[in-house]
Amino acid sequence: MKRTRTLLAISAIVLIGLPAAALAFVKPLRVVAPSLMPGIVCAQPNICIDDASALGTAEQLYQTGYAKAxxxxxxxRQAPRMVFCTTARCADSFGIGGRAAEAVGNFGTVVAPRGWTPFYxxxxxxxxxxAEELGNLAVATKPRWLIEGMAYALSDDPRRLSEPFQQWRTRFDTWHAALGAGDLWEAAKAVR
Known part of the structure; x- marks a missing residue:
């Protein structure tokens, strides 16, 4: 009986403690529950922000980016969650660092101040x-030319990119053009 109670107590601690530890130490995972972060308000189910006065701009960027994607x-399959940060402090709380934005699989995306553009x-x-079509693991393991090249090419990013990003976009464009009317996602699943 005492052993059962001990196992139940340990199980409860692990079930509660593991997610809390993950959110505390793996900052990008905080996008799963952004409203738990100080100063973040989820004004809509899929749009969270650290400064409510910029909500209109965030909504417009979300709608434009959503339509383009x-x-x-x-x-x-489901409307993605996005956290729009107007400050570096907010972006840092999600572990973004110097990046403009970061998607954490199909769990959500954090947009740093410099990422507030339709193409980002x-x-x-x-x-x-x-992540929806290929799976979160595949997005982490598929060739970068496919994953990043697709995102740069199909977002209509207007910039001349540094290497290897420009090379990845070019390789994706070549591969994509050769598909013709073929199914993008079936072809992407076959890429090793």
């Missing part, structure tokens, strides 16, 4: 669709 890679938002939403 959906047009490029198909409809979303579309880029990250394309990563969300990749």
């Amino acid at each position: 959906e047009s490029a890679v198909g409809p979303f 938002v579309a880029h990250e939403l394309i990563h969300h669709r990749q």
Whole structure:
């Protein structure tokens, strides 16, 4: 009896403690429950922000990026969650560092202050669709030219990218053009 209680207590601690530890130490995972972060308000189910006065701009970016990504890679299974940070402090609380934005699989995306552009938002939403179609593990293990190249190319990122990003976009464009009318996701699943 005492052993059973001990096992139940340990199980409860692990079930509660493990997710809490993950959120505490793996900052990008905080996008799973952004409203638990100080100063983050989820004004809509899929849009969270650290400064409510910028909500209108965030909503517009979300809608524009969503439409672009959906047009490029198909409809979303569920509306992605995005956290829009107006400050570096907010972005740092999600572990973004110097990046403009980061999609955490199909769990959500954090957009840092410099990522507030339609092409960055579309880029990250394309990563969300990749996770939906290919799986979170595949997005982490598929060739970078496919994963990043697709996001850069299909988001209509207007910049001349540094290497290896420009090479990845070019390789994806070549591969994508050769598909013709073929199914993007079936072809992407076959890439090793």
